[in-house]
Amino acid sequence: MQNNLNEKTTEKKITSRSEDYSQWYLDVIEAADLADSSPVRGCMIIKPYGYAIWEKIHDILDKKFKQQGVQNAYFPLFIPQSFLTKEAKHVEGFAKEVAIVTHHRLESDGHGGLKPAGELAEPLIIRPTSETIIYDTFSRWIHSYRDLPLLINQWANVVRWEMRTRPFLRTTEFLWQEGHTAHKNKEEAEEMTLKMIKEYQDFSETYMALPVIPGYKTESEKFAGADYTTCIEAMMQDGKSLQAGTSHLLGQNFAKAFEVSFLNEKGEKEYVWQTSWGVSTRLIGALIMAHSDDKGLVLPPNLAPIPVVIIPIGQGKPDYEQVLSFAKNLSVKISKETNLTINLDDRDLRPGEKFFYWEKRGVPIRIEIGPKDLQNNSVVFARRDTGEKATVLIQDVILKTRETLNDIQKSLYLKAESFRNDNTHFIDNLADFKKMVDGKGGFINSHWCGSSECEAKIKETTGATIRCVPFNQKEEVGKCILCGGKSNGRVMFAKSY
RNA sequence: CGGGGCGUGGUGUAACGGUAGCAUUCAUGAUUUGGGAUCAUGCAGUUCGGGUUCAAAUCCCGGCGCCCCGACCA
16 A cells, blocks of 8 residues: 555644544644653643643632632642651552652762762652641641631642653642641531532533532542542543542541640640642643544633634735734724733734644634625634634624633533533443443442442452542442442442543 | 563654665745645754674664553542
């Protein structure tokens, strides 16, 4: 077989989702200019456009937190190794994946290279999460019931030396937000835990256009050191589940380990009740996996750094000056009236090239303006999600912009929701269960007796894990899909990222 | 950490042990401009260290790096 040499292969194509889902994911990241690989294995360089999405996420969540009375602070990157050992379960959970600093300078090795010198008396670990250092601090900040509740959040980077990494979904270093709160009693701490997971759910559904299932993690999946963990789980286009956020009730475990105590109204010493909650740059991975298509990234308008791009057409033609000045005026007008970031792309490129450029980057609306439009007193709107083009009269542009953005936001959500519903199953025997996991995947609701042994065995034999015990689990008597033991409701199984 | 694969311009690829070539990106100029344009000119390469050989991108040994699959995980 000979290749057709005349075939134009000017631009690297995005692998289709059906052909190779993992490759498609990487191709989209590259095509949309979100990230670059790093010289260090498993780390990731977030490029300006990718970071702009993170800034959107940051700003929206930060506002939400502040509405809840949460204050931002910053704690050190380095944690004394001994801190990690104070909470037994916590050390067990993170010891396998921490980076450790043992030296504080370099000196010549005599062969033109360098070797570490100045060994530290106590090794420092690079935070994989900040519970230990924050609660050590809390023990000094909290003395009285009047100091409670203490609601702190930090935006930071953390390092977890994972074996296998994937851009955004799991990188050695990642950016996140971790909230840490201390309360006077269990009720208040529980309320906080649930409030934050609801905030995450709202963020995911309202801004990311991503429907999620909120629920509890099982004992074996919960955060190391927590009483219990709540999470939101989202379905990706390959039927796998992605944990998009977590909120933990830490109880008094860390309080006892770090002596975070206070005197109550009666003058008695009590340990605080704590919570922690976080989301990470992984959300960008979720965004890609949930909405994007074979042409590239698709962004929900509420999180698009550039919701609208205007492309003037006819460069080099006599009336281009007119087109351009018209486009400029329109761009200013839209951004003034809608408060949106509008990009006018007047680069010296052919229109087709610009169309593809912005399409790959997921910009929700493209407005084309050319000589024809000027004559007809109209512009052309092109939607990223459906690809539809529509002619819009100039006096309707503002209204149509708002409407279309709202519509895209809504329809992305509905599309993701109906995909999830279509791929949610209720299964009662192990053979069908296996078949589904190996085949189309998706969320599988099945009965489970509650034992960690069964959970582990199911994972081993099928590859699916319990993603969560949904909050809205219906009472329904059934038999464990593995051992046949008694169950009072279904839990959600899936393969996960 | 176990199993498999791969290292050639920035990227993607070719060369029996014998002149490192093609495409693309990028730069410059011209023509072009309602869906990835064309032509011309130019810049740029064998992962590293040993070995075999008259001769190594090619064969052998080792290092390093990357990718995929598993276990672990936001």
